[in-house]
Amino acid sequence: MYLEDLDPNASLTDHLTRLLTRNVMLDDAGALLRDQLSEPRNYATLVENIASGFTRLSDIARMSGMEDGAASKYLGVLKKLGVVERAVPATVTRPAQSKLGRYRIVDPYLRFYYRFIWPNRTLIASGRLDVPLATLQQHLHEFVGKHSFEELCREWVLDYAGSGQLGFVPRRIGSFWRSRSGETSGMEIDVMAINEDEHEMLIGECKFTREAIGASVVRKLIEDKTPLVDIDMSKKWTIRYAFFSRSGFSSDARTAAKRFDCEFVDLTRLERDLRKS
Template sequence: MTFYDREDELASLETAYSSSGHAFYVVYGRRRVGKTALLKAFCADRPHLYYLAAQEAEGRQREKFVEQVADAFDERIPRIDGWDDAFEYLGEKLETENRVVVIDEFPYLVDENDSLPSYVQAFVDEQLQNTASMLVLCGSSVSTMESEVLGHESPLYGRRTGQIDLQPFSFQQAYDVIAGDIGDAIRSYSITGGTPMYLTLFDYDDSLAENIQTHILSPTAVLYNEPEFLLRTELRNPARYLSILEAVALGQTTPNEISGATGIDSGPLSKYLQTLRRLRLLEREVPVTATRKKSKRSRYRVADEFLRFWYRYVEPNRSSIEEAPSIVFEGTIEPDLPTHVATTFEDICNEAVWELIRRGELEPYSEVGRWWYGEDEIDIVGLAPNDDRVLLAECKWTTDPVGYGLVDDLRKKATNVRWGPKDRSEQFVLFSKSGFVDGLASELDERWLLVDLDDLEQVFSGPFNA
């Protein structure tokens, strides 16, 4: 697989490696996000020791670790009785030769022996800090990494010299991989999202229909059972979590709606939702003008575009896909796909707003997000409290050009956004897949910015001249 981007993360690791003294880095993030690829790219031209833990008995884990250390230093395998001895042996070898030491999937080791962080602490304090070597602990179980490695109660707290919480690619980063027409790129991204494994699996010389049928709708395809695999590696009994994710993907986004769709009472549901958030499979949203912790107007959304696609189209149609995948695509997925893409388009426009702010082509806003109250919703609202300024934007993934109706609608809804003083300044942006009706731009004042797909391509690839 080609290694894409991650320039900032590689630079961070390289700075740590080249600095004087030892380095202790923590790299974590949800599965499939590219942690292993990042670390292998970093280690490629450096003397290193890479150990990938597995879900095995503790004794076998330790044996493999010691074998890996011995092999890295071209030594006979010593007899080791415990993890304290194993790390002491590693420390002795690092006294003679500096290395990058990567322990990947560290949570698997902790699952078998919760004293592992204490052994690593002793190794860091007593041996690693006397070398110029670098230790990297990596893991996909975000909750374990945050509690057992980064948390206040962890023996390792305060010892790391840096950390990377690796995120999926943004659309701008993914566009470098997808290339081509931006409309097609948005459609593809709405299915793969920014997860590198999914993103690079598609062949962008083929049509989107071919990619969906080849890589998702085929029962032998890698992505056909991917969400189930992800949940089963994290949870012992994933059935209720699967039903929650499906409900949210199909539009049941409030706790009451999710409870009604799944039959799970509100008490247990809150725990399930919290777990899915911890696994970074769900996100909780509140209106941008609300206080996150106190607001009771929360909504949930599937945090990954591919999972949203899978739970919307694959899970409910498994039986039919087994028999006739092409009919499912043509009759169910293809006609509804614009509705699915429209949600992704909003997120991409939100990303574009931040990019325009960074470039100084929009005035600065400290918060940008969705807003809703009662029956009113606005796709993007930006707040600039220090300047009493608000940004209001709508995003339309439709086949018809945007006209005066959306302008009037946004003006009306703006009056219901209760934020700031009455004399606040307002800025408006309209994003449109199919452009705008003739004459619209000339009839709007300087507070309005109109952005079509050609403009959006400029935002993500060069200077913006809308």
């Protein structure tokens, strides 16, 4: 429905303004929860906090003013409805038992709505669009890069593996992160495909920025992040790398990757390959 309003000659700001001034945009997602749930405000609070970047159960519960048990109950309902999912690092073989679970919103529309529309609904309803538009313009590229772009990159890996070009059949494709404790606080890997039986793995970095990926990004992934992955390093692993970039790659980046098995995927290649699938 919203795609019908897109004008290829209009600016991004014009599109966002048009969407924000449509009353149906303000209420569609809220109606989805109200129509299916008896306590929609509690559920909306949880989803809003996930959209704002609080993805661990304890953080979601704290920000929502709930006990962990209550938040877990509500999240379980949202999982059954397909609104959220609980993800674990791609190295985890028993997801239900992992303490590294993170919740994320499944549907891109709901993800966008609860990140940008719901928190500003009062301002938008009153026609005061300056603050919502400024927030959108400041954070939209980061939002797209963190969610939609990374998802497309993982889809590319799935298709690449399915065509036989990856060199192994992944058991799982996802991402990777370490717990916040200790020296590995905040370490994340955007894309990971793994087959622990064959000791094969692909590790990928995604950058949806206006700058080309440089040598420092390549070295950080290969030299700094890879040794921190939770795998049995007593085995001989074959590790491949993939770099995904909105703005291409510097010559230094390609030089830094020469000694390794690397794929470089820009937007043109990403779109072309996904269209083939």
